[in-house]
Amino acid sequence: MARGSAAAGRAGICPDCARATAPAGNPAPPSPGVEPAADPGGRPALRLRHGTDEVLVSTCGAQVLSWRHRDADVLWTATRAEHRPGRPVRGGIPVVFPWFGDHPSDPDLPAHGFARNQPWQLAAAGPGPAVVLEMSDDAATRASWPHPFRLRCAVALGDTLRIALAVENRGPSAFACEQALHTYFAVGDVRTASVHGLEGLVPSEHAREPDAGVDVRQPIRCRAETDRIYQGVGDRIELRAPALSRTVVLRAGNARSAIVWNPWADRCARMPQLAPDDWQRFLCIETANVREHRVELAPGQRHELALELEAR
Secondary structure, X not given: OEEOEOOOOOOOOOOOXXXXXXXXXXXXXOOOOEEEEXXXXXXXXXXXXXXXXXXXXXXXXXOEEEEEEOOEEOEOEOOOOOOOOOOOOOEOEOEEEOOOOOOOOOOOOOOOEOHXXXXXXXXXXXXXXXXXXXXXXXHHHHHHOOOOEEEEEEEEEOOOEEEEEEEEEOOOOOEEEOEEEEEEEEOOOOOOOEEEOOOOOOOEEOOOOEXXXXXXXXXXXXXXXXXXXXXXXXXXXXXXXXXXXEEEEEEEEOOOEEEEEEOHHHHHOOOOOXXXXXXXXXXXXXXXXXXXXXXXXXXXXXXXXXXEEEEO
């Protein structure tokens, strides 16, 4: 299990902030490269600009909705994406906390926790195109997960995209939690994409109809529904998408789990927000601490998961 510390490492992003759950009444972020915006559904968001590159971050769930790099989308969004209050968008980078997947005992609670459904506070902007969003426990979160906490999600845009997700235990007793940055990558054609850096690790497969011929010694190539959890992962993973002539390098910090997911055709046809052929165009690589690598925090401790994405 990952364990927290009183002072976690930094991801090169300035912390600290105040509420931005509605567009009216919020001051403009006081930093060049950051501006208030709205997502396609009119929900409040923040736009970061660095040269011709830009990132759109929603205050709903602190979700990175898009990243345009060299006039192309590095992240993927579902064809029928819904930008509604209190709902995560299928695409971009949703935040998973405090549990991964279905709740272990209550199927009525939201999959992947509540953080991605909640309004977050805008804490600070800058220096440069960078923001920090935060959320804390309230009566609603304590009804499903009875722990005082504070979450901070820092997003910074430069030549790379950097994200840091920090959780702090603000209560009198220890707790364990799971966390992930559930990144959807545009790949053009998932059947030609490959994932490098997880060779030799034996995953747990959770797909209903998985590929029976997986060779764990080789890079990952999807041939069927894929839902694999890898544990004890290193800090660098590479996604190659030849259909887009693109390689994305993922550099992680304090993340010992990785999940590779694509629903394939049959499941895609039954999933909300997805068009029947959407499965062909994306692959999820989640940077995480889940299951045996969940995070354990004593009172006052803090843990920070960091992710840097470089598109080539």
